[in-house]
Every structure is written in C-alpha cells, then in structure tokens.
Amino acid sequence: MQTQDAITPGYAMRPKLNYLNNGTTLKSWLLTKDHKRIAIMYLITVSLFFMMGGLYAATIRLELLTPASDLLETGTYNKVFTQHGILMIFFFLIPSIPAVLGNFLIPIMIGAKDLALPRINLLSLYIYWLAGGMALWALMQGGVDTGWTFYTPYSTTFSNSYVMAVGLAIFINGFSSILTGLNFIVTIHTMRAPGMTWFRLPLFVWAHYAVSLVMVLGTPVIAITTLLLAIERISHVGIFDPSIGGDPILFQHLFWFYSHPAVYIMILPGMGVISELISSFSRKKIFGYEFVAFSSIAIAVFGFLVWGHHLFVSGQSMYAGMVFSFLTMVVAVPSAIKMFNWAATLYKGSISFDTPMLYGIGFMGLFLIGGLTGLFLGAIGLTVHLTDTYFVVAHFHYVMVGGQVIAYLGGIHYWWPKMTGKMYSEFWGKISAMLVFVGFNLTFFPQFLLGYQGMPRRYAAYPEEFQVLNIFSTAGASVLGIGLVMPVIYLGHSLIFGKDAGDNPWLLPGLEWRTTSPPPTENFAVMPVVTWEAYEYGEESGLDVEAAKRRLAVEAAT
Amino acid sequence: MSTHETSDKFVYHEPGLQHQFEDMGQQEESVSIGMWAFLAQEIMFFGGLFTAYLVFRSKYPMAFAAGSNHLNAFWGGLNTLVLIVSSLTMALTVYYAQKGNRNMQVILIMLTMFFGSVFLGVKAIEYTDKYNHGIVPVTGLNKVVKADTKSEHAEVKEKPCYEVSHGEEEEEYVNPRGEFQWKDCSLVKLAQDHNYLTSAEKIGYFSNGEIDADKFRDKVRIFFFLYFVMTGLHALHMIVGLGLMTWLLWTAWKKYYSADYYMPVEMSGLYWHFVDIVWIFLFPLLYLLGRHFMH
Numbered sequence: 001m002q003t004q005d006a007i008t009p010g011y012a013m014r015p016k017l018n019y020l021n022n023g024t025t026l027k028s029w030l031l032t033k034d035h036k037r038i039a040i041m042y043l044i045t046v047s048l049f050f051m052m053g054g055l056y057a058a059t060i061r062l063e064l065l066t067p068a069s070d071l072l073e074t075g076t077y078n079k080v081f082t083q084h085g086i087l088m089i090f091f092f093l094i095p096s097i098p099a100v101l102g103n104f105l106i107p108i109m110i111g112a113k114d115l116a117l118p119r120i121n122l123l124s125l126y127i128y129w130l131a132g133g134m135a136l137w138a139l140m141q142g143g144v145d146t147g148w149t150f151y152t153p154y155s156t157t158f159s160n161s162y163v164m165a166v167g168l169a170i171f172i173n174g175f176s177s178i179l180t181g182l183n184f185i186v187t188i189h190t191m192r193a194p195g196m197t198w199f200r201l202p203l204f205v206w207a208h209y210a211v212s213l214v215m216v217l218g219t220p221v222i223a224i225t226t227l228l229l230a231i232e233r234i235s236h237v238g239i240f241d242p243s244i245g246g247d248p249i250l251f252q253h254l255f256w257f258y259s260h261p262a263v264y265i266m267i268l269p270g271m272g273v274i275s276e277l278i279s280s281f282s283r284k285k286i287f288g289y290e291f292v293a294f295s296s297i298a299i300a301v302f303g304f305l306v307w308g309h310h311l312f313v314s315g316q317s318m319y320a321g322m323v324f325s326f327l328t329m330v331v332a333v334p335s336a337i338k339m340f341n342w343a344a345t346l347y348k349g350s351i352s353f354d355t356p357m358l359y360g361i362g363f364m365g366l367f368l369i370g371g372l373t374g375l376f377l378g379a380i381g382l383t384v385h386l387t388d389t390y391f392v393v394a395h396f397h398y399v400m401v402g403g404q405v406i407a408y409l410g411g412i413h414y415w416w417p418k419m420t421g422k423m424y425s426e427f428w429g430k431i432s433a434m435l436v437f438v439g440f441n442l443t444f445f446p447q448f449l450l451g452y453q454g455m456p457r458r459y460a461a462y463p464e465e466f467q468v469l470n471i472f473s474t475a476g477a478s479v480l481g482i483g484l485v486m487p488v489i490y491l492g493h494s495l496i497f498g499k500d501a502g503d504n505p506w507l508l509p510g511l512e513w514r515t516t517s518p519p520p521t522e523n524f525a526v527m528p529v530v531t532w533e534a535y536e537y538g539e540e541s542g543l544d545v546e547a548a549k550r551r552l553a554v555e556a557a558t
Numbered sequence: 559m560s561t562h563e564t565s566d567k568f569v570y571h572e573p574g575l576q577h578q579f580e581d582m583g584q585q586e587e588s589v590s591i592g593m594w595a596f597l598a599q600e601i602m603f604f605g606g607l608f609t610a611y612l613v614f615r616s617k618y619p620m621a622f623a624a625g626s627n628h629l630n631a632f633w634g635g636l637n638t639l640v641l642i643v644s645s646l647t648m649a650l651t652v653y654y655a656q657k658g659n660r661n662m663q664v665i666l667i668m669l670t671m672f673f674g675s676v677f678l679g680v681k682a683i684e685y686t687d688k689y690n691h692g693i694v695p696v697t698g699l700n701k702v703v704k705a706d707t708k709s710e711h712a713e714v715k716e717k718p719c720y721e722v723s724h725g726e727e728e729e730e731y732v733n734p735r736g737e738f739q740w741k742d743c744s745l746v747k748l749a750q751d752h753n754y755l756t757s758a759e760k761i762g763y764f765s766n767g768e769i770d771a772d773k774f775r776d777k778v779r780i781f782f783f784l785y786f787v788m789t790g791l792h793a794l795h796m797i798v799g800l801g802l803m804t805w806l807l808w809t810a811w812k813k814y815y816s817a818d819y820y821m822p823v824e825m826s827g828l829y830w831h832f833v834d835i836v837w838i839f840l841f842p843l844l845y846l847l848g849r850h851f852m853h
Binding site: 112113114115116117118120178182183185186187189190191216217218219220221223224225227228231234235236237238239244245246247250253254527 | 576577578579580584587588591592595596598599600602603604605606607609610613614617618695696697762773776777779780783784787
C-alpha cells in the first residue's frame with residue numbers, strides 16, 4: 001500500500017456531501033438509517049437527560065448544605081434522589097457512550113458503511129424516545145419515590161407514587177438497549193473490512209462487543225422483573241410481597257442480576273474510550289493488546305456472577321455471601337489488568353496533554369479510587385459497616401461519574417473534530433477538564449469520609465457533626481457544575497466559529513481518521529482494506545506521519 | 559467496492575440485498591447472528607420467570623401441585639401436540655422455500671397458521687374455564703356472581719377445607735367481587751399425614767397449628783399468577799408469530815423467495831421453533847409436575 005498523507009488521508013477523493021449536509025429536511029433526519037445521524041440525535045437527547053439529572057443532583061446538594069430538611073420536605077427529597085438516579089442511570093449512563101460514540105464510530109472503525117441492522121438502530125432510538133417521554137410524563141405527574149432500585153414490598157404495596165409508569169418506561173427503554181447491543185454484536189461479527197481481523201480491532205470496539213453481550217443477556221431480566229413488579233402492583237398477588245407468601249429477596253436477586261452487570265454497561269465503554277485516548281496521546285502501541293481486549297470480555301462474564309454482593313445484609317445465606325464476596329474480588333482482576341496496561345502504555349510514550357488526554361489521565365486516577373473502594377465494599381465484613389452509607393454513594397459516583405462521564409467527555413472532545421469537522425477551543429477545553437476533575441473530587445471525596453463516619457444515604461436531614469464535609473461536597477458540586485456547563489458553550493461555539501479541524505488533526509492511524517471530517521454518508525469514499533495492526537504510529541500504518549509533522553511545523557512557523 | 563454518494567436510497571445489487579452489505583453472504587450471516595442473539599435475549603427474558611417458578615415451587619410444592627392438578631392436562635397435551643406438528647409444517651416451509659417451491663410454501667404456511675390458531679383457541683378455552691371457576695389471580699377479572707338469597711344455607715354446611723375434594727358435586731359458585739377462589743386444601747392434609755411438608759410450608763399454610771385455608775389460597779394464587787404470566791407471554795409470542803406468518807404468506811404468495819433468497823423464511827422458522835420450545839418447557843412444569851400426589 002502506498003503511503004498516504006497523514007493530514008488529509010481522505011482528501012484525495014473528498015465527496016461533495018457529508019453525512020450532515022446530505023439531506024437537510026426534518027424527515028431526512030427522523031427517517032434516516034445512517035448510524036451517524038442516529039448517533040447525533042442520541043447525543044442531543046442524552047445531553048438533555050444529563051442536564052435534567054444534573055439539576056436533580058444540584059437540588060440534592062443544596063438540600064444537604066444544611067443539617068435540617070429545610071429546602072425540601074423529606075417526601076420530596078425521596079422523589080428527587082430517585083429521579084436523579086433513574087434519569088442518570090437508565091436514560092443517560094447506559095445509552096451515553098454506546099449509543100452516541102459507539103453508534104457513530106464502530107462502523108467507521110471497522111471499515112463498514114453502516115451498522116448491520118440500520119432500521120433496528122433507528123427503532124432503538126424511537127424506543128428510547130418513547131421510554132424517555134413516558135418517564136418524563138410520570139415525573140411531571142408527580143414522580144416516584146422508591147429509589148432507583150424499586151425495592152419491594154415498598155414499591156409494590158406502599159408507595160403512592162408513579163411506580164407503574166416509571167417501571168414501564170424502564171421496561172420499554174430496556175428494549176432500546178437490547179437492540180443496540182444486538183446490532184453491535186452482529187456488526188462486529190460480520191461487517192469488518194477486508195484485513196480487519198479480530199485482533200486488529202481498536203480496543204474501543206472490543207469493549208463494545210463485551211458491553212453488547214451484557215446488554216443482550218442482562219437487560220431482558222430487568223424487563224421481566226419490572227413487568228412482574230407492575231403486575232404485582234395492580235393485582236397484589238404476592239410474588240414479592242412477603243405478607244401473602246411472596247419473596248422480596250427474589251426481587252433483589254432478579255433486579256441485581258441485571259443491575260450489577262449494568263454497572264459494567266456503564267463502565268466498559270468508558271474503558272474502551274480510555275484505551276484509545278491513552279494510546280493515541282502517548283503515540284505508543286497499547287501495552288498488552290490481547291490482555292486489554294480479553295479483560296473486557298472477562299469483566300462481562302464475571303460481571304454476571306457477582307450480583308449477590310448487593311444482598312450481603314438482605315438476609316441472603318452466609319455461604320452465598322462468601323462466594324459472592326470472593327467473586328467480587330475476582331472481577332477486580334481484569335479491571336486492574338486494564339489499569340496496569342494503560343500505565344505501561346504511558347511509560348516512555350511521547351505524551352501530549354491535549355484536552356481528551358486530560359480526561360484520560362483523570363479517568364485513571366478516579367477509576368483507581370472508585371475501583372479500590374469497590375473492593376472495600378466487596379469485603380463481606382467491612383461492608384456491614386458501610387452498607388447504605390455515603391461511602392457507597394461516593395464509591396459508585398467515582399466509578400460512574402469519575403469513570404464513565406469523564407470517559408464520555410474525553411471521547412466527545414477526542415472525536416468532536418471527526419463528528420463535526422470543527423475544532424473547539426483547546427484553552428477552554430483544558431480549563432473545563434481541570435474544573436471537572438477538581439470539582440468532582442471536592443464533591444465526592446468528602447462523601448467517603450462521611451460514609452465511613454456513618455452518615456446514611458437517602459436522608460434529607462443529618463446530624464450537625466457532618467455539616468462541614470457536606471459543605472465541601474456542595475461547594476465541589478458547584479465547581480463540577482460549572483465545569484460541565486462549559487463544554488456545552490465552547491463546543492456549541494466551535495460549531496459556528498471553530499476552525500476547520502481537517503481529516504486527521506492528531507495524526508492518528510485508526511480507520512476513523514482516514515476518512516474525511518465529517519465523514520460522508522457511506523463513511524468512506526473507497527471502502528478500506530486494512531493492512532496494518534491496531535495502534536501503529538510509525539510508517540507501518542501506511543500514513544506518512546513524519547512528513548505531516550514537518551509540514552505542520554512549517555505552517556506553525558509561518 | 560462501490561462508491562455511493564447518496565445513501566438514503568437503496569441500491570439493489572441482488573434481490574433483497576440491503577445497501578450496507580457488500581454481498582448476499584455477508585447479509586445472511588448478519589441476519590442469522592442477529593436472530594440467534596435475539597433468541598438468546600428471549601431465553602433470558604423467560605429465564606426470569608422460570609427462576610420465579612423455581613423459587614416458589616421449591617418453597618410451596620403442595621400449593622403448586624394443587625394448582626397444577628386443576629389444570630387440564632388433556633388440553634395442555636393437545637396443545638403440545640398441535641405445536642409440535644406446527645413446527646413440522648414450519649420446517650417443511652423452510653425446506654420448500656429453499657427448493658423454490660412456491661405452492662407448497664403457501665400451503666404449509668397456511669397449515670402452520672392453522673395450528674397456531676388452534677393452539678390459541680385451546681388457550682382461550684382454558685382461560686375461560688379459569689374465569690368461570692374464579693381462579694384468575696387478579697381480583698375483578700373473574701366471573702362475578704352475587705350470593706343467592708335462597709342458598710344461604712350453603713354457608714351453614716361449611717366443611718374444613720381439606721374435606722372439599724374434586725369428586726363431590728360442586729358447590730354453588732358465589733363470587734360477588736370476582737376474587738380469586740380456592741377452597742380445596744386436601745393436599746396439605748395429605749402431605750401433613752405423610753410428614754412431607756417443607757419448612758416453608760409448615761409456616762406458610764398454618765395458623766396456630768391448624769391448616770389455614772386463606773394462607774394456602776394465597777400460595778395457590780402465586781401458582782396461577784405464574785401460570786397466567788408465563789402462558790400469557792408465550793401466547794403473546796404466538797400472536798407475534800402469527801403476524802410474522804401472515805407477512806410470510808403474503809410475500810411467499812408474491813413469489814418473493816427463491817432458492818437464492820429465503821432468509822426471512824428461515825428466520826421466521828427459527829422464531830417459531832423457539833416459541834414452541836418454550837411451550838415444551840411450560841407444559842410439564844405447569845401441567846404435569848405434582849400430578850402424582852393425586853392421581
């Protein structure tokens with residue numbers, strides 16, 4: 001293969017139309033089968049849900065500024081944290097990276113024209129909209145106060161809020177994520193370009209393959225569980241209600257059988273993004289490619305076997321508890337493998353601290369803390385003390401926000417020039433990345449201390465001794481909030497005023513950087529044939545990086 | 559390798575080839591993997607219900623046996639037979655689609671649809687029977703019959719629940735609010751006499767050492783709840799299958815399929831067989847287990 005110019009590898013045959021201007025009517029968007037347009041529509045919806053969930057979070061932090069329950073009544077507070085959880089988990093975190101970045105990038109990364117099942121892809125977007133609309137409707141009507149976990153028998157028998165409507169919204173939303181996962185599995189199996197073998201796939205794709213397995217095999221279980229919950233709520237049969245022979249622990253088993261793997265749905269795609277970021281911005285082949293790839297699969301598999309660690313104090317058998325505790329330790333191993341491999345990739349790399357890399361490095365620090373405190377909670381003795389305290393809250397926010405949200409933001413910045421063809425302001429990008437990092441730590445680190453001291457979660461009021469740390473936390477939340485609002489502004493600004501990014505602003509070898517920015521509807525002017533391994537930064541990649549660098553240096557000098 | 563600049567139009571290279579694929583082989587492989595992944599998803603969906611069944615049957619075997627005995631194994635067996643035959647006709651449909659024989663396809667699809675409808679018809683008869691006997695587990699969904707003033711003496715001759723049995727002439731059906739009705743707890747007595755109760759049952763069926771008909775009724779109600787949810791979801795899948803068959807019938811009639819292109823027939827076949835297999839598990843679990851306690 002002849003060496004291509006690294007700056008504009010797709011330029012030679014640039015089509016007149018790209019996916020953004022190929023049809024401008026509303027119909028051309030709403031009935032599109034193009035994965036990139038569907039991803040953009042997901043991006044907008046997901047961001048709206050993130051904003052809403054964020055407003056609920058802000059309300060929670062404001063309420064907790066003072067020890068008394070003065071801003072919100074306790075009942076309202078229950079609804080606020082429940083809705084924060086439901087919106088963030090089911091409508092933001094789960095679709096965030098897979099449905100936005102995965103949808104946009106997987107076909108391009110493997111050299112395909114589209115996902116294997118484009119109509120199913122559009123259907124999953126519509127299902128997501130339907131479910132989201134239903135959830136919002138239920139929230140307008142009065143909301144739900146069971147906690148995002150819907151524990152029975154409170155949710156089936158006692159709660160007077162809109163459990164049915166929200167439960168059914170989650171039931172419907174599940175099918176959106178099942179269809180997305182199914183589509184990815186099929187696409188990765190059958191749509192790879194000639195020469196794109198399994199072990200030449202970017203690790204982002206491997207992570208999405210693993211996450212798709214979890215989506216397809218886990219989500220139906222939560223679907224049937226919420227269905228049973230809904231029927232039980234109408235008919236009071238007693239599947240989950242202990243007063244008439246039911247079993248509330250069964251609900252917890254069924255619920256966590258999905259919802260624990262679901263936390264891997266919420267972190268694995270993030271890990272995939274980080275693998276890309278770390279390798280790209282150290283300009284070094286990822287260390288131990290196969291290990292990182294298979295650790296994703298291992299996380300998906302072991303993730304299905306650890307749900308019982310949510311039931312340590314629920315009356316589960318002690319022996320089951322011990323087995324689940326052990327398996328929880330086991331599932332930490334593949335995550336640790338990833339961390340070590342990323343660190344080894346950084347070693348002697350030529351690291352550049354562009355905005356995406358700041359998020360990448362931030363992820364490594366935050367996920368380290370989040371992962372290690374997960375081990376604390378998996379240890380069956382210590383967890384009795386920590387269950388239902390702010391320690392748990394801090395732990396999963398370190399993984400979910402410090403992990404997935406940071407990775408999502410990193411990914412959005414990294415691929416923004418590809419998605420839009422425009423470059424954002426690097427200065428504001430860096431400022432915002434650092435504000436997010438500082439604000440996040442200031443918000444959630446005090447909560448580890450609070451939890452360890454025994455402050456329980458899900459209460460609107462707390463003893464005065466805890467106030468200082470809570471003030472820190474609320475102050476941090478405002479910094480975090482500012483950090484999260486900034487990208488909306490400067491990314492939006494870049495759409496209109498941003499410089500043209502060029503096809504390959506970071507001189508990278510991946511397939512997504514070898515097409516034009518923004519890509520044409522068919523992704524590539526000429527369908528690619530892959531002759532290089534993943535993460536080749538030298539001349540093996542077929543791109544003339546050295547000449548491109550010299551040209552950029554000359555341009556910068558003049 | 560082709561260059562498409564405007565992609566929202568289909569470019570048909572071969573009949574049935576979608577724009578995103580390079581060739582027919584790739585499309586067939588994709589469709590096939592997609593269908594199997596979908597069926598894996600379906601297994602997990604029903605798996606949740608089977609788990610619930612497992613948990614409650616191992617807790618309350620006598621209540622489940624009592625409920626199971628009320629179901630009519632004849633109708634269940636007939637339905638099993640009907641479904642197995644429909645699987646045969648479906649498999650033959652795929653065979654003739656591969657051969658490109660349109661007339662046999664149409665006939666066999668209609669036969670499959672006929673058997674599918676017979677299955678649903680039998681299910682309707684069974685559901686009606688439950689409705690008439692007041693054993694739909696949801697209050698208000700049973701036949702409502704107000705108490706007759708003349709038959710007030712019926713309440714006077716009330717017997718302990720374990721002496722009510724199937725052989726006797728049936729008591730008059732009175733159910734003013736359409737509630738779940740269950741009076742017979744003879745199995746509990748039987749199991750108690752043979753020291754055969756599980757520890758959950760010893761708590762679950764008794765109050766103060768006496769058999770409590772109401773508490774037993776609640777456990778039987780769980781059985782019927784699972785019965786209705788499981789068979790109901792299965793029937794829903796059958797209805798979706800019949801919809802698929804209608805579409806297949808139309809496309810087969812229009813000579814859409816040939817020896818080169820028959821994927822939709824094969825995929826609908828996979829779905830149909832899957833729904834059958836679910837029933838193959840439902841039938842023994844719901845109709846047969848526990849019959850030996852009484853027969």
